[in-house]
Amino acid sequence: MREVEIREGTIRLGQLLKLAGLVEHGAEAKALLEEGEVEVNEEVETRRGRQLVPGDRVALGEEVVQVVAR
Structure with missing residues (x-):
């Protein structure tokens, strides 16, 4: 599991997927979310707009990232 630091208290799921390098574009994130991946x-x-807070864990396939505060 990798940690992904955020500056503010929350981040949207679609933004986190891009920040963590799990997807390249918002459209890719949207498709993966719609497919339940x-x-x-x-x-x-x-929901691409799901608000994440420090401590949340996001998994896409074998990749798992945890949101941490900077």
Whole structure:
């Protein structure tokens, strides 16, 4: 598991996927979310705008990242 630092208190899921390098474009994130490929805290998430806070874990396939505050 990798840690991804954020500056502010929350970040949207679509933004985190790009920041973590799990996707290149927002359209790619949207497609993966619609297909149920992304999990937040071990639950399937389909909303690109889901607000994440430090401590949340996001999984895409074998990749897992955890949100941490800077």
